[in-house]
Amino acid sequence: METLGFLIDGFGVALAPHNLMFALLGAFLGTLIGALPGLGPANGVAILIPLAFTLGLAPETAMIMLTAVYAGAMYGGRISSILLNIPGDEPAMMTCLDGYPMAQQGKASEALAISAVASFIGSLIATIGLILLAPLLADFALTFGPAEYFALFLLAFATLGGITGKNPMKTVVAAAIGLMIATVGIDNTGVQRYTFGVLELYEGVDFIIAIVGLFAISELLFFIEEKAGGGKAKMAVNKLTLSWKDIRNILPSSFRGGVLGFIAGVLPGAGASLGSFIGYTLEKKIVGSKGYFGKGDPRGVAGPEAGNNGASSGALVPMLTLGVPGSGTTAVLLALLISLNITPGPLMFTQNADIVWGVIAALLIGNFLLLVLNIPLVGIFVKLLSVPPMYLLPVVTMIAFVGIYSISNTTFDLYFMVAFGVAGYLFRKLEIPLVPIILGLLLGPEMEKNLRHAMDISDGDWTILWDSGLAIGLWVFAGLGLLLPYIVGPLLRRRMQVQTGTGGPEGD
Amino acid sequence: MTFNDRIFGVLMIVLAVAYGWGTTQFPEPFGGTEAVGPETFPRLLAVVLALSSLYMVVRPDPDNAWPWSRTGIELIIAVVVLILYAMLLQPLGFIISTTLAVGTLCWRMGSAPVRAFVTGAASGVVVFLLFNFALDLALPLGLLSFLEVS
Numbered sequence: 001m002e003t004l005g006f007l008i009d010g011f012g013v014a015l016a017p018h019n020l021m022f023a024l025l026g027a028f029l030g031t032l033i034g035a036l037p038g039l040g041p042a043n044g045v046a047i048l049i050p051l052a053f054t055l056g057l058a059p060e061t062a063m064i065m066l067t068a069v070y071a072g073a074m075y076g077g078r079i080s081s082i083l084l085n086i087p088g089d090e091p092a093m094m095t096c097l098d099g100y101p102m103a104q105q106g107k108a109s110e111a112l113a114i115s116a117v118a119s120f121i122g123s124l125i126a127t128i129g130l131i132l133l134a135p136l137l138a139d140f141a142l143t144f145g146p147a148e149y150f151a152l153f154l155l156a157f158a159t160l161g162g163i164t165g166k167n168p169m170k171t172v173v174a175a176a177i178g179l180m181i182a183t184v185g186i187d188n189t190g191v192q193r194y195t196f197g198v199l200e201l202y203e204g205v206d207f208i209i210a211i212v213g214l215f216a217i218s219e220l221l222f223f224i225e226e227k228a229g230g231g232k233a234k235m236a237v238n239k240l241t242l243s244w245k246d247i248r249n250i251l252p253s254s255f256r257g258g259v260l261g262f263i264a265g266v267l268p269g270a271g272a273s274l275g276s277f278i279g280y281t282l283e284k285k286i287v288g289s290k291g292y293f294g295k296g297d298p299r300g301v302a303g304p305e306a307g308n309n310g311a312s313s314g315a316l317v318p319m320l321t322l323g324v325p326g327s328g329t330t331a332v333l334l335a336l337l338i339s340l341n342i343t344p345g346p347l348m349f350t351q352n353a354d355i356v357w358g359v360i361a362a363l364l365i366g367n368f369l370l371l372v373l374n375i376p377l378v379g380i381f382v383k384l385l386s387v388p389p390m391y392l393l394p395v396v397t398m399i400a401f402v403g404i405y406s407i408s409n410t411t412f413d414l415y416f417m418v419a420f421g422v423a424g425y426l427f428r429k430l431e432i433p434l435v436p437i438i439l440g441l442l443l444g445p446e447m448e449k450n451l452r453h454a455m456d457i458s459d460g461d462w463t464i465l466w467d468s469g470l471a472i473g474l475w476v477f478a479g480l481g482l483l484l485p486y487i488v489g490p491l492l493r494r495r496m497q498v499q500t501g502t503g504g505p506e507g508d
Numbered sequence: 509m510t511f512n513d514r515i516f517g518v519l520m521i522v523l524a525v526a527y528g529w530g531t532t533q534f535p536e537p538f539g540g541t542e543a544v545g546p547e548t549f550p551r552l553l554a555v556v557l558a559l560s561s562l563y564m565v566v567r568p569d570p571d572n573a574w575p576w577s578r579t580g581i582e583l584i585i586a587v588v589v590l591i592l593y594a595m596l597l598q599p600l601g602f603i604i605s606t607t608l609a610v611g612t613l614c615w616r617m618g619s620a621p622v623r624a625f626v627t628g629a630a631s632g633v634v635v636f637l638l639f640n641f642a643l644d645l646a647l648p649l650g651l652l653s654f655l656e657v658s
Contacts, residue, residue: 054643054645055643169560169563169564173520173560173564180550183549189545192535194530224582224583224616224617227579227618388619389617390617390618391614391627394610395631397590397610398610398632401593405647411594411595414594414597430512431569431572455548460544
């Protein structure tokens with residue numbers, strides 16, 4: 001019942017007029033970001049972070065707005081899946097399978113409406129799950145000592161690639177690079193490390209610059225390489241004729257998808273892509289031969305869409321309670337928290353209860369806003385979808401420049417961002433995942449601090465790191481996270497490939 | 509072909525060694541050495557990076573093709589444009605440099621030149637006005653500073 005009290009306080013925060021306004025703005029921008037191909041959710045949230053700073057938003061307002069962007073992006077991803085047969089973001093891949101055939105049969109607006117309702121149900125289930133589970137997990141996490149935290153961070157890195165990940169060793173390389181960048185600057189004993197006497201490096205590398213560079217600039221370079229500036233022809237959208245019966249038909253699928261998605265989101269190493277994949281496969285199994293999956297079955301739209309939204313809300317659970325994100329976009333949200341000077345982790349639930357519960361309440365409200373935005377306003381999003389990337393990406397790049405410039409008003413940061421962009425392009429060419437680099441940048445200082453504390457407690461005895469049952473458990477799971485992709489990965493990947501006819505997922 | 513991973517792996521091993529060697533150059537922390545000094549964590553990282561890069565050298569993935577010829581030149585142009593944009597942002601001012609940078613990028617990505625530079629100019633002016641008046645954040649005017657009203 002304590003939770004309920006906090007939640008009511010949270011609604012008090014989230015319903016304050018300016019917070020509500022920014023939630024609406026965030027939901028709108030998020031849907032847009034999700035819908036536009038070439039502007040993934042992690043990328044979009046990253047670009048908006050510096051802007052949230054320049055607006056001088058209060059921490060809870062900034063967090064509410066960007067969480068709304070996050071939720072919105074998951075709604076938006078389906079629009080281009082259905083209309084263009086290209087997923088706006090990775091988890092929306094499964095929505096293409098039945099969404100695009102529906103659009104081809106002239107039922108585009110039904111597909112859009114059904115997927116909006118399914119997204120809503122998926123998110124709603126997962127948000128309720130979040131409300132129930134998060135306080136419990138936060139309480140549990142209070143028992144963690146520094147050694148357990150150190151092991152937990154390792155677990156986070158090990159499972160980041162997901163069990164469908166291609167080459168876990170590349171995740172390790174990426175994580176090490178990120179952690180190394182994080183050691184640049186003056187450490188907490190006052191020693192300069194790797195600053196080479198450059199004044200701008202004394203405070204370390206600003207991870208926001210790194211994130212925006214790695215995502216936004218490298219995306220621009222990829223579009224140039226693929227010569228995809230022209231965009232694709234889009235489907236016409238018919239007039240909506242949706243009856244209650246249609247909605248009732250997809251309800252069971254949406255519920256199942258939402259619950260499964262939530263579980264996949266909470267578990268380390270699963271993520272939203274797997275959530276929507278499981279959602280789809282299960283629907284196919286349950287409905288069996290009565291369905292016409294792959295040929296425009298509405299249930300094939302509802303299941304994965306609910307799964308993907310459920311997973312994205314579920315992914316907030318480890319991020320909020322443990323300070324350990326499980327996906328790219330939640331990592332970017334964590335970056336926002338850290339730069340707002342809020343220490344993520346279980347203590348946040350007591351020390352910054354207004355922010356945590358404000359954000360959770362905002363998720364609930366944001367869901368309703370998104371449903372309302374998405375059904376009548378879908379026409380606007382569809383129009384914006386036809387803006388070709390050759391105009392869109394340069395303008396987005398410019399906005400990234402403005403945002404980074406406005407943090408400190410120096411051009412040094414801009415050079416840095418471009419350098420990270422080029423590096424990001426090279427990493428992506430080599431199939432080195434970017435998210436572990438970012439997570440390394442974010443978690444590096446905390447990880448080192450916990451290692452130090454653990455060592456101080458044990459007086460330099462390294463065995464403390466695997467001294468408790470909990471710590472051993474975390475180490476074992478971390479090991480499994482690196483080994484399982486070699487065993488189950490090829491199998492799962494092949495199955496996803498067969499179904500979608502595209503490459504496997506590479507994080508979300 | 510498996511050159512990419514091997515070359516990158518070797519480079520990363522070099523980085524790991526250099527980074528690890530760097531830890532020996534840290535000045536002694538004030539108050540003597542502790543169980544975990546400033547060099548402990550970086551040394552761990554150097555070992556992890558060296559081992560994982562070694563794996564990349566031994567078991568490389570197949571290469572992705574690099575864009576040589578025309579596309580490669582386009583990419584270099586784009587990077588140069590971005591660097592020039594950063595360089596000229598303050599001297600030329602936001603509006604002019606944005607017109608040039610966004611315009612060039614749109615043009616190189618396949619838009620007609622006139623439309624490209626109109627897009628650049630329009631986006632520059634809109635964002636400038638938005639930041640200066642709505643968000644109260646001064647972007648440099650540069651050459652256009654004679655327009656300043658205040």
